[in-house]
Amino acid sequence: MVSTAAFAEIATLAGEPARAAMLHALMDGRALTAGELARAGGVTPQTASGHLARMAEAGLVAVEKQGRHRYHRLASRAVAQMMEGIMQVAASRAVPVHRLTVGPRDAALRRARTCYDHLAGRLGVALADALVEAGHAEIEPEAATLMPSGVDLLASLGIDLAGQTAARRRARILCRPCLDWSERRPHLAGAVGAALCSHCLAEGWIRRIEGSRAVAVTRKGEEALRRHFGIVVI
Amino acid sequence: MVSTAAFAEIATLAGEPARAAMLHALMDGRALTAGELARAGGVTPQTASGHLARMAEAGLVAVEKQGRHRYHRLASRAVAQMMEGIMQVAASRAVPVHRLTVGPRDAALRRARTCYDHLAGRLGVALADALVEAGHAEIEPEAATLMPSGVDLLASLGIDLAGQTAARRRARILCRPCLDWSERRPHLAGAVGAALCSHCLAEGWIRRIEGSRAVAVTRKGEEALRRHFGIVVI
DNA sequence: CCGATGTTACGGTCGTCTCCGAAGCATGAT
DNA sequence: ATCATGCTTCGGAGACGACCGTAACATCGG
Structure with missing residues (x-):
């Protein structure tokens, strides 16, 4: 045992x-x-x-x-997931009185950040919502699915999910959701979320903010996110 | 934060x-x-x-x-999930030398046990495998899905997933997988796994073993599991 | 080769937290 | 009412572990 x-x-x-x-x-x-x-x-x-x-x-x-x-x-990813789990419990009983004025650092974190290997914050949730809205994905607290059209969309962007799809001949990809602690809503994690995140970084759509888990959406990224996913992160 | x-x-x-x-x-x-x-x-x-x-x-x-x-x-379920996460990390580097002779208590645990609110061990994995084999479910490490036929099957057994399906008009139910530490394979967890487990207990297919998380499959349970799912837990 | 930077090893001090004995409160039975 | 059981609170003893000096050890640039 x-x-x-x-x-x-x-x-x-x-x-x-x-x-x-x-x-x-x-x-x-x-x-x-x-x-x-x-x-x-x-x-x-x-x-x-x-x-x-x-x-x-x-x-x-x-x-x-x-x-x-x-x-x-x-x-390993398992360690990151373990930490997510602990954070989930820690968050559930935190913030007795909701702090009104949070610092700018906190604001940046809430806007967009990485969560180990995927995107979180309003950007992560917006991305997830956009995929669901367009019928490209189904996301629930317990599990998530990237639909065939979603696989195609990501493929058209050059996101390689081959390792995920080659072995099995199925266009539908099951993937892990992650409950966002700032938005309290699930977003895409797992292999698909990681691929999406690294693609955004590689394309220069987002860039890391020094000394923080927060990321900044570049001008190029704003344009790309609007065009490909129809989202505007406030 | x-x-x-x-x-x-x-x-x-x-x-x-x-x-x-x-x-x-x-x-x-x-x-x-x-x-x-x-x-x-x-x-x-x-x-x-x-x-x-x-x-x-x-x-x-x-x-x-x-x-x-x-x-x-x-x-909460979140606490149980947190513990699963920690166990996952702890297990990943455990058992330097695989103990050959494990006690009977351990054997019972490996055969069938509860994992907070769902079934695990060989029974849990066999149940999951049987559902996948019959096309009733798709289960992967990151996520799982109960297919329409699986929803029907469980419904025919009297397992109430109404709370899960009523809100949304979809027969496909996304649910959480859980990596089994003894079998190293994913099995069904989440709301669906919990419903399945409580049904098995309610029907007398399994009963808890005193002072342990292990459960014993009753004679009635053996028969029912073979009939409904085609499985024989060794 | 010789400094500069960064990492590891050791010893002693300090704070924190666990633990149990004994005593104090509840609840329920006689 | 009185006792019994189960749980909690209180106080002190003990152990564990974090922490930082100092110092030694690698690696790299000049």
Whole structure:
């Protein structure tokens, strides 16, 4: 059985404030150095290094040596999903009084951000809604489907879902939904969401905002999103 | 934003060994008394009481007074899903050497058990496979669908999915898959999985095994499962 | 080769949290 | 009313773990 000891170890690792902050910093899917993560966690590099070693040992993060730097990233999609799950529970009883004035950083996050490997925030939800509206997808809290027309649409944009479709001869693609903590609505995640997100980045439709999980929609992106999906992200 | 502080608090609560054991004991979806949970956690009632109070405050468990007993259960499906996520990560790097001889208790768990509100183990996977085989469902790691014929089949058994279908006029039901830790294969979870599980219990096809999440398939259940789904759980 | 930058190892201090004993409250039975 | 049971609160002992000095160790650029 998955011993409760192993369960407890993982949860404990994720539960320490400094480590939790570091894991959050990695939730944009990129790989960061120990120094950057130390700043994110509010601890000294030595302390951060120790934390990272433990998390690497436990399989929460993966390290990649590159010259004099060691890049750390979340070890797997499963880790990101685990964190989503914890956030879901944490969010469900948070914000006793809804803060009226949120900072500009928070505003940017609510507008558009990455959630490990896919898009979230108003952009992510708008994209999902547009696909549903046009009949290209069905999205519900428990599951989602990309319809044949949706597969075609994405293919026409050059988004390669071949790995998803080649093996099985079915045009309909089941994919994972993700409940957005700021919008409280489901959006597209999983392999399809990841492909969509990386395509937006590759095409220069969005670009990452330094030191945050937020992303900015470029002028080119605004135009492309309106043309291909008919959405305008406010 | 879902502050990292709130995240850390939840993860820390779940990470303490005694609390983790108590949460695991609640993963069968039932409500247990503080005393039972104290035994499950290997601590004295006083200690357990303190833990339970904290977890109730944080929204991990819900309490229900009934006479001189106070029944505790997982507060929501979200909590169960969070735990599944943590278990997934914990399992991914567990069992360095695959234990050859597992106890009879473990064997029963691998054969059939509940996973919060749905069925898992060989029974859960066999049920899922049978539905897929017959074209009643599509199940993948990221999402699952109960096809119209599957909805009909369950309806003919008296499984009420009305709450799921009434609002929208669609026979196809999207539902959540759950990766089985013992079988490493996805099975049916979510509302559909829950309905299936409670029906099996209500019809006496399975019954809970005392002090465990394992369930036993009754003689009546064996017959029913073979007749309706064509499966024989070994 | 030699500094600069970044990462790891060690030892001691400190705070936090778990845990149980004992006592205090409820509820229900006798 | 009185007792029994189950749960909770209180207080102190103990353990665990985080944290930061200092210092050693890699890697890279000059």
